[in-house]
Amino acid sequence: MRRVLLLAIGSLALGLDAYVVAGLLPVMAMNLHYSVAALGQLVTAFTLSYALLSPFAAAFFFAGRPMRTVLLIALVVFSLGNVLTAVATSLPLLLLARVIAGLGAGIYAPMSAVSAAALVPARRRGRALSLIIGGMTTGVVLGVPLGLLLAHHVGWRATLWMVTGLGVVAMAGVLLALRGGTVQPARRVPVRDRLRVLTDRRVLPILAVTALAAGASIGSYTYLGPLLASTAGVTDLSGYLWLWGLGGLAGSFAIGTLVDRWPNTRLLVTVIVGVLGVLLVSLPAVARGPAGIAVLLVIWGAVGWSQTTPQQHRILALRTDDGPVAMSLNSSALYLGNSLGTAAGGLLLAGAGPAAVVLTFGAIALAVAAANLFTARPTPLARTPAPAATPANTR
Numbered sequence: 209m210r211r212v213l214l215l216a217i218g219s220l221a222l223g224l225d226a227y228v229v230a231g232l233l234p235v236m237a238m239n240l241h242y243s244v245a246a247l248g249q250l251v252t253a254f255t256l257s258y259a260l261l262s263p264f265a266a267a268f269f270f271a272g273r274p275m276r277t278v279l280l281i282a283l284v285v286f287s288l289g290n291v292l293t294a295v296a297t298s299l300p301l302l303l304l305a306r307v308i309a310g311l312g313a314g315i316y317a318p319m320s321a322v323s324a325a326a327l328v329p330a331r332r333r334g335r336a337l338s339l340i341i342g343g344m345t346t347g348v349v350l351g352v353p354l355g356l357l358l359a360h361h362v363g364w365r366a367t368l369w370m371v372t373g374l375g376v377v378a379m380a381g382v383l384l385a386l387r388g389g390t391v392q393p394a395r396r397v398p399v400r401d402r403l404r405v406l407t408d409r410r411v412l413p414i415l416a417v418t419a420l421a422a423g424a425s426i427g428s429y430t431y432l433g434p435l436l437a438s439t440a441g442v443t444d445l446s447g448y449l450w451l452w453g454l455g456g457l458a459g460s461f462a463i464g465t466l467v468d469r470w471p472n473t474r475l476l477v478t479v480i481v482g483v484l485g486v487l488l489v490s491l492p493a494v495a496r497g498p499a500g501i502a503v504l505l506v507i508w509g510a511v512g513w514s515q516t517t518p519q520q521h522r523i524l525a526l527r528t529d530d531g532p533v534a535m536s537l538n539s540s541a542l543y544l545g546n547s548l549g550t551a552a553g554g555l556l557l558a559g560a561g562p563a564a565v566v567l568t569f570g571a572i573a574l575a576v577a578a579a580n581l582f583t584a585r586p587t588p589l590a591r592t593p594a595p596a597a598t599p600a601n602t603r
Contacts, residue, residue: 223347262314338464427549455509
């Protein structure tokens, strides 16, 4: 697991970069003399690049290359994007920088997960994947507040330099993690075969669950402030957001062990998404006092961040031969779900109010849980062989 922890350094950098920019927008707006709304497109640029460009890069440019090379290239691209973000003075250059950073992040995330799964025995695969997701959660929970603090005292550019530094440290982590063993390169396959992943009737439901569950969770979380203000008169969200993040941190690390011990990952995902649905539907009624809000946010963070690991397991079980492509599609579904959930939540908030946001997304999560239980095939991943790995030198 020590090698997996080294790979998780990159995930930490990715998690920090993906979420800290949104918090930097007011400071950036004052410094660069753009509106917050205009600079908000930086988040969209990163997210869409991650979701739409990375699967094609993984399928068409990195197939056949050693995983260590792929991960290093991804981190170089990611770090270059953050360097450009740190020195940019115009909105067009900032947008280009975020597209580059999102591309690097979108390549690293699924490829590091595939590598982590190959570095451990099949019975420990869940824990390995949970460490990768946990690294990203740690970047959000601990790194984002630190980045915002740094931005307020030294400037927003210092935060981007910090992310760049983490990217460089992550490169060293990749070199050390994959030095003594190797992960087989993703095999080269014809374009027609690659596109079959998108039409695989077993894979598409999994991708849909990933996107809809992520959209329900993040779409509701984005507009938590207006909801708590209307139900409990809460004006300072900082303490509550920490609870959500800490719940996510616990869920990200704990889910790996649970996956390894619960063979039927379809049922596990159903429970996770079902709990999310029940929680969101009950939120307007329960979130009327500090104790109720605190309990719900911890559970929400835990289930919201824990669905990714079993979904990755299901993907690897179904598409072992082209796991990198399938995993990149799952990552894309996750980020597309986040984007669409945030956009839909904004429309619901404007049209019907904050309670309608969580009630609608809660109903969607419950419907997704039911559909996942009754339509998807079971995938007992704890018993499937790990992706190929050989003890040959990676150099």
